[in-house]
Amino acid sequence: MNMKVFVSTSLLGLSAIGLVGCDSTQTRESQASAVSMGSSDGASGAKMRVDGLGCPLCAENISVLMDNIDGVTDSRVDLSSGIVHVELDQTVDVAAADLRRAIDDGGFTFRSIEFVK
Amino acid sequence: MQSKINRAVGLFVALVFLGSEAHAQASALSDAATQPAKGRFAWREQARFERYELLGNDMDQWTIDTRLIYGLRKDVSLTLNVPTILRDRDMISVTGLGDQEGLGDTTLMLKWRFWQHDPAPVDTNRLALIGGLRLPTGTDGLSTEGWDPFVGLTFTKVEDRHGMNASVRYTVSTDGLAEPISAGTGDADLLTLETSWLYRLSPSEYTSETDASLYFTVESFVDYETNGDVSWRVAPGLLYEARRWTAELSPILPIAQDIDHRAELEWGLAFGLRFLF
Numbered sequence: 001m002n003m004k005v006f007v008s009t010s011l012l013g014l015s016a017i018g019l020v021g022c023d024s025t026q027t028r029e030s031q032a033s034a035v036s037m038g039s040s041d042g043a044s045g046a047k048m049r050v051d052g053l054g055c056p057l058c059a060e061n062i063s064v065l066m067d068n069i070d071g072v073t074d075s076r077v078d079l080s081s082g083i084v085h086v087e088l089d090q091t092v093d094v095a096a097a098d099l100r101r102a103i104d105d106g107g108f109t110f111r112s113i114e115f116v117k
Numbered sequence: 118m119q120s121k122i123n124r125a126v127g128l129f130v131a132l133v134f135l136g137s138e139a140h141a142q143a144s145a146l147s148d149a150a151t152q153p154a155k156g157r158f159a160w161r162e163q164a165r166f167e168r169y170e171l172l173g174n175d176m177d178q179w180t181i182d183t184r185l186i187y188g189l190r191k192d193v194s195l196t197l198n199v200p201t202i203l204r205d206r207d208m209i210s211v212t213g214l215g216d217q218e219g220l221g222d223t224t225l226m227l228k229w230r231f232w233q234h235d236p237a238p239v240d241t242n243r244l245a246l247i248g249g250l251r252l253p254t255g256t257d258g259l260s261t262e263g264w265d266p267f268v269g270l271t272f273t274k275v276e277d278r279h280g281m282n283a284s285v286r287y288t289v290s291t292d293g294l295a296e297p298i299s300a301g302t303g304d305a306d307l308l309t310l311e312t313s314w315l316y317r318l319s320p321s322e323y324t325s326e327t328d329a330s331l332y333f334t335v336e337s338f339v340d341y342e343t344n345g346d347v348s349w350r351v352a353p354g355l356l357y358e359a360r361r362w363t364a365e366l367s368p369i370l371p372i373a374q375d376i377d378h379r380a381e382l383e384w385g386l387a388f389g390l391r392f393l394f
Contacts, residue, residue: 052238055239057359057391065157
């Protein structure tokens with residue numbers, strides 16, 4: 001077999017194995033920090049503690065993801081404290097798990113959530 | 118040639134103002150272990166001007182990279198990169214090549230972030246495996262005509278006002294240009310080492326009102342090819358990052374070049390815009 005073809009196939013194979021591999025350690029770290037979840041139950045807002053925000057533009061990804069959750073009317077990320085402030089429609093019951101999933105899907109580390117009446 | 122350059126700049130401006138989603142803390146030219154959120158697209162446009170010296174003659178090259186990135190999972194992304202290339206030569210080359218324009222080869226890349234540690238609200242450490250293929254989809258004379266696989270690792274660290282990225286990538290060349298211009302366009306394999314450092318000039322401390330940051334960046338690129346060619350380039354620059362958009366500007370300077378099989382870089386300039394929707 002041509003050496004280049006062999007090396008190419010090997011590199012692609014290694015990449016494929018790695019790329020379809022196991023879940024990341026980020027997932028496990030995030031799961032370890034899970035807190036009691038529940039739902040908004042008439043709350044006017046929520047505050048979430050998040051780590052790994054990186055920069056203003058990275059953090060704005062959270063707002064984009066929050067906008068897709070039914071019942072979320074506005075959100076803002078405070079980079080200094082890592083607090084994500086979420087305003088909620090009090091007539092919609094928003095699951096804490098949905099808010100947390102948006103943080104996870106954004107590639108950040110969820111720490112805690114607290115609903116504000 | 119002026120009209121070609123005007124068209125290139127016009128195309129670039131039009132594309133960036135169509136909008137894009139960005140993922141940041143990535144400097145202008147080097148890779149980073151960052152990626153879009155699951156189910157979301159990123160669109161990045163970047164223009165690059167480079168002046169090369171080839172067999173005693175100058176050759177100017179404009180490259181406009183159109184890059185689409187999709188978050189397959191929260192830790193896996195797929196990148197499609199299609200370059201548009203314009204080449205302006207002083208003279209017809211020894212192999213009969215004159216000015217050239219068209220599409221370069223498309224690159225497909227998978228990135229898997231397999232480790233992440235976030236110790237503080239802003240600070241993060243991320244490590245990703247990259248792998249992909251450069252496809253022979255370019256215009257005749259601009260395509261290497263090869264199916265070139267690559268694999269590598271990239272690391273990103275953000276700590277307070279500092280950001281650091283480091284990447285290593287090995288590309289297997291299965292074919293090459295008759296007159297290679299940049300590293301990796303000939304028939305030799307390429308090992309690339311990229312490092313970048315970002316320093317947040319402003320603000321010195323984030324507050325609850327922070328909406329933008331200004332960074333000074335320095336990027337370094339070392340290219341080793343299996344035919345013996347070695348080059349080292351650096352790109353100092355500025356990166357302005359708001360909540361919804363980013364602007365970047367970086368001159369590209371050759372520091373050392375020991376090259377016998379391709380063109381030598383004289384200087385370059387990269388600029389880009391990214392938008393978040």
